[in-house]
Amino acid sequence: MKCVLQASFKSKQTEIDRFIAQFEHSGVQFGKAARNTIKVFQIGEKEVNIKAFKVPNIFNQIAYKFLRKSKAQRSFEYANLLIDKGIGTPQPIAYYEDTTAFLFKRSFYVSEHINCELTYRTLTNDFDYPDYENILRAFTRFTYKLHENQIHFLDHSPGNTLIKKVHDDYQFYLVDLNRMRFETLDFNTRITNFSRLTIHKSMVEVMSDEYAKLINEDYEKVFRLMWNATETFQKQFYRKKRWKKRLKFWKY
Incomplete structure (x- = not known):
């Protein structure tokens, strides 16, 4: 599985890798899982939000593998661009992509969890x-x-x-x-x-x-x-x- 991590979170990679590996059976679900699933995990005193995007249809599995950036990658890159422009968004931490030789399967976007009113x-x-x-x-x-x-x-x-x-x-x-x-x-x-x-x-x-x-x-x-x-x-x-x-x- 491909992983791209913010430099400031490198020391936490082992923990985040474990969250991704055990995503189905751990973490606290946040909101209703209509299409994608969001869960909250704890790293020390910090809450981490992981969004698992559903496996796309077969045509998009090919497109995301060879032609387009995944939703997780776009979320991560856009979050960094927003922060550079002074726009509020939860701190991006990482994105993960699960692929085979010819198909794209599942992706995950990891960010800071913000509790808002x-x-x-x-x-x-x-x-x-x-x-x-x-x-x-x-x-x-x-x-x-x-x-x-x-x-x-x-x-x-x-x-x-x-x-x-x-x-x-x-x-x-x-x-x-x-x-x-x-x-x-x-x-x-x-x-x-x-x-x-x-x-x-x-x-x-x-x-x-x-x-x-x-x-x-x-x-x-x-x-x-x-x-x-x-x-x-x-x-x-x-x-x-x-x-x-x-x-x-x-x-x-």
Whole structure:
């Protein structure tokens, strides 16, 4: 199995190797394992988060073996790039890849485990959360910082930003990093990047207001585009869901 480890964690490699080898039978599962499995392990006083990506289909096994970087490798490399740009993400530690001569099998991404008070998803479910609007506006400023640093986070969705309160401020950490582009974002792309975050118009109104101030643009223009992008994404999402049900009717 291939292993790429941060230099600062070389002394812990034996322990991390053991976690990977015993992954199925050890560690504490974190969240629901819908597609990929996340478990938390302990190294001294530090908690380590290991994400095991499921074995891809046969076509992707060939692609990941010969043509594309694995999700684990991309997560590791993107995390280092984010940190270099001053963007919050759990400290990347290592990635592992299990392959055969011709096929790619399983991969693992190892990072620091961060215990946070909430994710963005909390804001979509609890409108009475303390300091609600300030958190939402701070999140919008965080997204603006991503855009200014030429970071196009393609999975900018409710569960992929951890939020931690530090004194009177909030820190944000991106997770699920394997789908990301580093490119200049034009106006439309910036605003459309908010489309997967919420179905609630009131939240879009607050984010539009804050983002319009940051880019010195008309609020009505920003809101109209952001809300249209949100509605379009929702329609596409449910249309795709309906087609999935029809094509895989035996599962439902």
